[in-house]
Amino acid sequence: MIPAVRKAYNQQFTPAQYQAFLTGIAADTGVAPAFRVAETPVFVPAALSSKLVQACEEIVDVLLRPNFKTITRDAIPPALKVPHENEHPHFIVIDFAVCKAADDSLVPQLIELQGFPTMMAFQEVMARRFKTHFNIPDTLSNFFNGLDEAAYYQLLREMIIGPFAPEEVILLEVKPEEQKTRIDFYSTEKNLDIPTICLTSLIQEGKQLFYLKDGVKTRVRRIYNRIIFDDLQRQAGNLDTHVNLFQELDVEWITHPNWFYRISKYIMPFIHSEYVPKSWFLHELPVVPADLENYVLKPLFSFAGQGVLIDVTPEDIDGIKDPENWILQHKVKYAPAVETPTGPAICEIRMIYIWQDGAARPMLVHNLARISKGKMIGVGFNSKDTWVGGSCCFFEFGDPK
Template sequence: MIPEVRKAYNQQFTDARYQAFLEGMAQDAGIAPDFRVAETPVFVPAVLTTKLIQACEEIINVILRPDFKSITQDAIPSDLKVPHENEHPHFIVIDFAVTREEGGDLAPKLIELQGFPTMYAFQDVMARQYKNHFDIPGQLSNFFNGIDETTYYQLLRKMIVGELPPEEVILLEVKPEEQKTRIDFYSTEKYIGIRTVCLTQLIQEGKKLFYLRDGVKTPVQRIYNRIIFDDLQKQSAELGTHVNLFQDLDVEWITHPNWFYRISKYTMPFIHSEFVPKSWFLHELPVIPADLENYVLKPLFSFAGQGVLIDVTPADIDNIKDPENWILQHKVKYAPVIETPTGPAICEIRMMYIWPDSSPRPILVHNLSRISKGKMIGVGFNSTDTWVGGSCCFFEFA
């Protein structure tokens, strides 16, 4: 998206460099990515960087509302509430489509947001390997707020581990070795110093949790949570005997599971910004828009596998039996802004925040990107294309 940087990058690219880049990531993490990593990062011009940060901060302002917990009290399904929710999430990720405004300027449009950690350790491994194997201009950065590679991992370690013994903090997931994101678990152990533990490996004694670390029963004081609890609920029967995480346990959560639901599609109708598509809870929709073809209907929760309705009709809206569990949202049109040797591509940019307990506001630290040439964004939808897949951004600052 920075034309001169894009042109220079495409000219320097060779498949040998790309293969060395992939090997560099695998050597650093100790395992190869189980998803396609794009041949290129995304180069974000200063004007778009400014808009992305503005959009994020406007969203953060809503999360900071004193009544945020009360307006999102119905966001958490009653059977998925976990005790001991804290006052704020420790991680927030905000996803934007890159679009073009009517005048042709680039602009972000909110797609999704989550109070949940994602790929925080691995994303800097990826960015570092892009810098190692390609000529990334020095004035562009994958970090924000004066952070560098050393201070980035220091911040993560301080928030995830803090003053606790690292062996008493675990990354918790269900069947971690089967997850496509497991390269991040390896990087988390390397750079943060904590082990990944499967839910089925937890041992409960009263309210306390333990796990076997090299054969030694070790207490768990803090969980760096990577479990999505509605997924857990679907898999619960096939997991066999395992600890019930919905009970009163003597453990601290980073991030507490309830925030996954509070900061989600449920939040979007409360956000009023030029960078956020208009959204309504369906039961609060004042009138069905005349241009309904420009809207999508999204379930707040995936009940019985129900998905997004893209070509919405008035009959679809009338047929919804639980309108309080759906939102109607203006469609977002991705712009093909990334020029590649095999044709233009679209992209999403994920802005990644951490929120230490000592900070009055979340801190923007890193990013993630997904590049696609199809209708769907996501690393699982790009199996045959090239110059697509998971990536990261390097930002120009004004």
């Protein structure tokens, strides 16, 4: 998106560099990515960087409202509530589409947000490998708030491990070896020295949890949670015997599972910003718009784009049996903003926050990007194209003019 940087990158790119880049990622993590990694990062100009930060901070202001827990009391499905919810999430991710305004300038438009961690460790690996194998200007950064690689990992250690020994903290997932995000689990293990444990491997004694470390029963005092609980509910019947995580347990959560639902599509109707498309809960929709082609219908309780209806019809709306669990959102028009040697691409940018205990506000730390040439933006929808897939951004800061 920064024309001079984009042109130079495209001209200097070689397939050999890209292969070396992928080989370097595998060397750093111990495994190859299970999803397509794009040939390019996204270069974000100062004007768009400024708007992205502004949009995020306006959303954070909503999260800080004194009545936030009250307005989101119905966001958590009753069957999925977990005891001992804390005061705020430790991680927040906010996804924006890159679009164009009427004056042809690039603007962000909110797509999704979640009180949940993302590829926290792997994104640093990817960005570092882009800088190693390609000519990324030193004036651009993948970090925010003055962080560098060392400071970023120190922040993650303080957030995830805290006062405990690393072996007392686990990254918890369901069948982690089968997850497309498993490269991040490997990266987390390597950089934070905490184990990845499958839910079915947990041992419960009273309210305490344990796992076997080299054959020795080891106490779990904190869970770095990567389980999406509605997905767990769908899989439960096909899993081996496992601990019920919805009961009283003597364990800390990073991030507590309830925040996945509180900070989600559920709060989009409450956010009023030029960077947030107008949204309504379907059961509160005053009238069905005549121009439904300009709207998208989203289930509140889904992930990875599942269940989203892009081309909405009146029959779709009439067929929804639980309208309180859906939102109708003004459709976002992605801009073909990323020029590649095989044609223009669209992209989403994920802004990543951490929220330390005792901090007045969450802090913006890192990012993730997805590049696409199709209708759907997720990395699973672009397996046959090139110059698409998971990526990261390098931001230009300073004068946004």
